[in-house]
Amino acid sequence: MTGPPPPPNWHFSDGAPAGGPLVILDLDGVISDASHRQHFLRGDRKDFRGFFTAAGLDPPYQSGLALAASIADDHAVAILTARPNYVVNTTRAWLASNDVRHDLLILRPSSGRGSHGPSADFKRRELGRLRAAGYEVAMAIDDDERIIEMYRAEDVFALYVHSGYYER
DSSP: OOSSOOOTTEEEOTTOOSSEEEEEEOSBTTTBOOGGGGGGGOSSSOOHHHHHHGGGGOOBOHHHHHHHHHSOTTSEEEEEEEEEGGGHHHHHHHHHHTTOOOSEEEEEOSSSTTSSSOHHHHHHHHHHHHHHTTEEEEEEEESOHHHHHHHHHTTOOEEEOOOSOSOO
8 A cells, every 4th residue: 555554444354455456345235234223223313323333233135245255356345334433343243254355444433533424425535545545446336325426426436236224
């Protein structure tokens, strides 16, 4: 990787490539089925901590696992998720137990800049960091149409996966 050291919300797998072609995958709604946690986000008082700490119980989407596994070996895989960094251990354990191919896990900072606000803003900032670190983003896959629009506005080929979590 070129430039400054990676931010603390970036978690590399062993042998992760330093730059080059990269595919970005979202986690919740693309690889993991978070439908059992959606009740935490209903109503006026959303319980984000409850929502994210229950992530270790997600069943995987078999199609999401196959998608991650099917990415060409000459491309790195980054899981870019709006999950906060305080669930990094739960998330890494889930990825390992489900044998999810990835080279880099990027979570939202737990505090400070980027810890709050729209997920599209967070993911746009991380996309800029990936590019600055020498990654060439070939494609991104997400289940939030607002994030798909952001990727496309940033000249990234983006594919939408319908999870049913977001109202159109």
